Amino acid sequence: MKYYRFGTFDNGMPNGSGDRWAGVRFWLTTLFIFWAIGAIGLGWIVKSLFILIGLLLALPIAAFIGLQWWATSKILTAECPICSHTFTATKGSQFNCPSCGEPLETHNNQFKRITPPGTIDIDVQVMD
Missing domain, CATH: 1.20.5 (Single alpha-helices involved in coiled-coils or other helix-helix interfaces)
Known part of the structure; x- marks a missing residue:
């Protein structure tokens, strides 16, 4: 070779x-x-x-x-309006509360209940 x-x-x-x-x-x-x-x-x-x-x-x-x-503009941390459990969710989405299971959505940097059309949502105050 x-x-x-x-x-x-x-x-x-x-x-x-x-x-x-x-x-x-x-x-x-x-x-x-x-x-x-x-x-x-x-x-x-x-x-x-x-x-x-x-x-x-x-x-x-x-x-x-x-x-x-991106995280600060797309992710929201707030309290559930029903049980006051603090958790994180994506803005503009619908989800269930991990504590009480209530269907929620994000609105104005807070969580809001999803209610069917025609439902009147009221807050009850107990008076002694």
């Missing part, structure tokens, strides 16, 4: 039948790439890496702040 050596003049071909200039082309190409990088400068690569690292560090912080904002 013959091993091919990268960048040699004979390019690993038997009896010298390979391209004699393959090795020269390799080294000239390599030299040209290093010259081009030197002429352009590597500052843009370093700056790009710093920007990428900065974005990777800022992304979790921005996600945490965004999640907190």
Whole structure:
């Protein structure tokens, strides 16, 4: 088994039948790439890496702040109007109280009973 050596003049071909200039082309190409990088400068690569690292560090912080904002705008913590049990629910949804089972909905940042149409909801006050 013959091993091919990268960048040699004979390019690993038997009896010298390979391209004699393959090795020269390799080294000239390599030299040209290093010259081009030197002429352009590597500052843009370093700056790009710093920007990428900065974005990777800022992304979790921005996600945490965004999640907190979403939670405060979409989630409500209040008391049940029937049993005064405090719990959390999503704004604009209908649900049952986990303590008494009363059907409730969110309205004006508080929980409100869901009553069928035509039902009059009253508060009874006991007078002695």
